[in-house]
Amino acid sequence: QIVTQPVSSSYGCIGAPFSLNIVANNVTSYAWSKDGSLIGQTTSTMSRNPFTVPDTGVYTVEMVGIAPCPNVTSTNAKVLPTTASVITIEPVASTDVCIGNSLKLFVSSTATASYQWKKNGVDISGATSDTFKIPSVTTADAATYSVIAVAYNGCTNDTSS
Structure with a gap:
């Protein structure tokens, strides 16, 4: 069960650390994807350090539920690039x-x-x-x-x- 979804739309600052988080109960693992492709991040927090233009995209995370709970997938989290002021x-x-x-x-x-x-x-x-x-x-x-x-x-x- 998802308690808190990742932010649906956010900005990543070019050259700075960036992360998305999810809070879920009764799950055993996490698999983050960007634009539909797995990115190798397997915790409740997806991070990019530093954030770069290629990190721009739509992120989701699929979680494996503890039986008898089903697998669940987050809503889309769109990340756009920006630069420091x-x-x-x-x-x-x-x-x-x-x-x-x-x-x-x-x-x-x-x-x-x-x-x-x-x-x-x-x-x-x-x-x-x-x-x-x-x-x-x-x-x-x-x-x-x-x-x-x-x-x-x-x-x-x-x-x-």
């Missing part, structure tokens, strides 16, 4: 802004799912796009601002300098 355009390193004027900071990166802007190392609530704006700067806005480019599942994040 790398900031390609940094926010302006240092800027002077007059009180009352606006401030706009921009960042660009590769393979990014979202961003998180920070003020003096603390997350700024709701600041999760590639652009951070302060419509009218006050003295309370004087700070060090940075941004984290948050990558897809399994990949490392990059932080602006």
Whole structure:
């Protein structure tokens, strides 16, 4: 009996460890397949270290049941490749802004799912796009601002300098 199926759709970060897991009761063995072909993984966890583009595909695991329990097969787990997030355009390193004027900071990166802007190392609530704006700067806005480019599942994040 399957208790927990592998995640139905996920990303493997190129060059990083990746794994799929299944939890099942009353089984004696596991046989993982990718795109219908056995891959030689025989535990409840299928792993790739490092994950590479050829590891992309649809995974299943067949388990042999303890008698009188039947054999069972998991649902499909589709795995797509992604890469780590790398900031390609940094926010302006240092800027002077007059009180009352606006401030706009921009960042660009590769393979990014979202961003998180920070003020003096603390997350700024709701600041999760590639652009951070302060419509009218006050003295309370004087700070060090940075941004984290948050990558897809399994990949490392990059932080602006």
